[in-house]
Amino acid sequence: AQSVAQPEDQVNVAEGNPLTVKCTYSVSGNPYLFWYVQYPNRGLQFLLKYITGDNLVKGSYGFEAEFNKSQTSFHLKKPSALVSDSALYFCAVREGSGGSYIPTFGRGTSLIVHP
Amino acid sequence: EPEVTQTPSHQVTQMGQEVILRCVPISNHLYFYWYRQILGQKVEFLVSFYNNEISEKSEIFDDQFSVERPDGSNFTLKIRSTKLEDSAMYFCASRKGRQDNSPLHFGNGTRLTVT
Numbered sequence: 001a002q003s004v005a006q007p008e009d010q011v012n013v014a015e016g017n018p019l020t021v022k023c024t025y026s027v028s029g030n031p032y033l034f035w036y037v038q039y040p041n042r043g044l045q046f047l048l049k050y051i052t053g054d055n056l057v058k059g060s061y062g063f064e065a066e067f068n069k070s071q072t073s074f075h076l077k078k079p080s081a082l083v084s085d086s087a088l089y090f091c092a093v094r095e096g097s098g099g100s101y102i103p104t105f106g107r108g109t110s111l112i113v114h115p
Numbered sequence: 116e117p118e119v120t121q122t123p124s125h126q127v128t129q130m131g132q133e134v135i136l137r138c139v140p141i142s143n144h145l146y147f148y149w150y151r152q153i154l155g156q157k158v159e160f161l162v163s164f165y166n167n168e169i170s171e172k173s174e175i176f177d178d179q180f181s182v183e184r185p186d187g188s189n190f191t192l193k194i195r196s197t198k199l200e201d202s203a204m205y206f207c208a209s210r211k212g213r214q215d216n217s218p219l220h221f222g223n224g225t226r227l228t229v230t
Contacts, residue, residue: 032216043206043221044158051216090158102171103219105158
């Protein structure tokens with residue numbers, strides 16, 4: 001079975017400071033990892049993904065995430081937070097080959113960026 | 116950029132009534148999904164659909180739920196006899212292929228309130 005843990009319900013950061021939103025995963029085989037963002041009353045929007053290759057992946061709006069196989073983590077990062085980054089962030093995982101191709105999502109982490 | 120569209124944005128119904136939630140996936144996508152998100156909880160997979168049949172479903176997707184692609188564009192989720200605990204945000208998503216690593220494209224969701 002595959003699962004995702006987002007240990008923080010909420011992350012608070014001041015505008016201009018770096019931000020990290022944590023995600024750990026469990027999956028059989030190689031993982032495909034995704035981050036999505038959800039703004040109020042909107043659907044989930046894709047931010048970035050890790051499939052293979054470089055452990056640091058870059059995505060939309062200046063976000064990046066680092067895949068760490070030994071720690072089974074895929075933390076989302078941004079060097080300088082904006083107030084407009086305030087939203088709900090979801091990590092998702094699916095097996096890269098074999099098994100289910102259905103992504104499993106975490107509970108979501110609310111990011112609040114203070115002016 | 117093409118989008119997944121969902122209607123209605125908000126549906127209020129009485130317990131025991133039937134509801135149909137509608138989705139128009141992206142036109143060249145072949146795989147369709149329904150997820151739901153109970154307030155404050157994680158995004159949960161309900162069902163995936165390909166080639167006019169269900170390809171996978173979760174334990175949540177019991178006999179009160181059904182999906183249909185009645186024509187070339189719409190993809191519907193029917194809840195036969197709604198319960199209070201069905202109150203949630205329901206998201207439709209689509210993807211071009213099943214085994215590729217492309218992300219899901221989500222609609223803005225339908226908020227279902229069962230009273």
